[in-house]
Structure formats: structure tokens, C-alpha cells
Amino acid sequence: MKEKIQINAEAIELRNFFAEDCKSPVEVFSLLKTVEELTVVFYPMSERISGLCLVDNKNKFIGINSSQTLGRQRFTAAHELCHLYYHENLPGMVCIKGENDKKKKLFEKEANIFASFFLAPYEALNSFIKKKCNKKLEVEDVIKIEQYFGLSRQATLWRLIDDEYLTLIKAETMRNNIALLARRYGYSTDLYFPTSEEKQYITYGKYLKIAEKLKKKNLVSRGKYEELLLDAFRSDIVYGLDVAGEEQYDEKAVF
């Protein structure tokens, strides 16, 4: 397996590719939408699958299990990016808990380390802890860290143990009351819950752009266009958007 230091370097390299620095938290879903050849599908999958990816010529696809918590979905997105950009010749991969295949297991492990470093690079975490946390990390520090970098509790504890900021025993005490404590310390709990149901089936990215192009050029019938959108769970486009509360351009605003 690659050394961790190399995986961290690759995570930073990919951050650079997305015009991100190596210290700030990243909005990983927004980054995905900037990749021209990528289609992202949010879909509730079985508990065993966190996500999957596939490459078809120039087209890339990432599927994210949207029934998992937001923190996990962010991790999955970064994990799949690793497969797509650093695991060459991989036509596709279904990321399953308890993978038995040796080679796949190795890829999975690397992608997990990558995801952790992509969301919180080694130096970024180190400097955040030095500047913002107690010398001996307490649960409120752990919450602060995961809220800043957008990590699940599991990913946060795993990383803090691995980087030797926490002992296994201490981490053990931080596995419960996750949302409750976050709330009490003044944070939002979005990270610890799945996204709302209307966001669980949705496709973004290239697929939509190409469908729109076909429609604009009148190369598909209305029926076919709608079928393509429905295949991609975009009934919101086919049957009309809910525009209540939509942004209104403020004509009187002064810049």
C-alpha cells in the first residue's frame, strides 16, 4: 500500500486541481459539480454500500448512498474521487463493507485514507488542533473538528486515533450522544443525519447538461427527454419546480 504521506500529498494535489488550498474545509459536493465529465447520483442504497463509481470512456459517474448521514456522504464523495483519479484502470467499483477481494480491499483502504486527508489534510488538522483545541482533546474539541472539516464522528475518531491525538480508550467514550452534544455545544446537527428525503434521489452533472443540449437542438422528442430525466430521478424538472421562496433579483440593491 502507498505510504500515508503520499496519500496525503495526492489529496492535496487533487485539492489544488479543484483550486482549493490545503488548509480550508472543502464543500466536496460543490467541487464534484465542477468536473465537466462527471455525473453524480444520490440514491438510497443498502447499508452495506457506501457508494460506487464507474468510468465509461470519458464519462465518469459517482453514486452516493444518500440514506447515510451527511458526514458519511461527504466522506463517500471524497473516497470515490480517489478511485476515479488515483486508481487507474479501474473501470468501476462498488464500495462494500467487508470487501473480501484482496486487491479491492487495498483500494478501499487507500480511498478511505485519501478521503480523510482530502477533507482534512494532515497539516490542516494539525494547525486547527493547535490553534483551536484544548491540549488534551475533549468531546467538545472533537465536535469542533468534525464540524469544521465536515467529517462524520467515525471518520473523525478514526483519524484522531491514527494521528495520535486520541487514545482508543478515550475515543471509545465519544461514540455516543453525538447529535445531542453537538446541539448543546451550539452546532447544527446536519452532519449526523441523512439528507432530507427529497434530496435522496437526484442526479447532477454532465448527464443533465447533455440531455438539455439534445432538447435545445431538438434532437429528442419531449417524451424521450422526459424519460431520460426520469431515469435520472429528475421528476422535479419534468413535472415542474417548486419555486416558492426562490431567489429574487433585488433591483434596488446598491453595489
Add this chain to the structure above:
Amino acid sequence: MTGAALAGKRFKELRESSGVTQAQMAQYLGIDQSYISKFEKNERQFGTDTLQKAADLFGTTLDYFLTENVEYNKPLIALRASSLTAEDLEIIAMMNKLASNLRSMEQLLESKAL
């Protein structure tokens, strides 16, 4: 080769090269395993819906099963995992279907651009 024989032969090829067992396939398609075995031996036929569902899983088109000169599209996600459940296969089929749709959309764009 007749349409029905071709479908059985190609189905078997794709199933085997993807490492999906007849039992997994039966569960995914929601039909009896013996039916699959008979289909592969050209003793029985599948309805279009069933065949389409199989095509989705393998990331290919219905045409591939029915028409001799339609090209082979290799499955995009390697299915070689004995632990995959019917539910997992549904997910893979969904993704392969979107990839296949996108491929057709791009082909259409390119052909009309000429």
C-alpha cells in the same frame, strides 16, 4: 441465429463474464432460476421487460440481445463479487443504465453534428 437463440447466448456470455450466478440473476430479475437456465439453452424466452432489466445490469442495450450486428458493450462495473445481493445488482443496473443513456445521448449529438 434466430433472435431468441441470440438473446439466450448473449445473455449467458454476459452473465458468465460478469461473474453473476444464475441464482443471483434469478433473484435480481425476480424469476425462477430454472427459467434462466432454460432461457440460456433457448428452451424458453424472456419478455422484453425482463430482457431490458438484464440489459440495464450489464450496461448494454436491449438491441444487443436481439440483433446480431449490434456491438458488444462491456459491463462498466465489474460484477465479480459473489456477495452481491439482488438489491446491490439493482443499484449497479441503475448506474449502468445512466451511463448507457449518456453514451446514447452523446452518440446522438455527434451524429447530428456531422
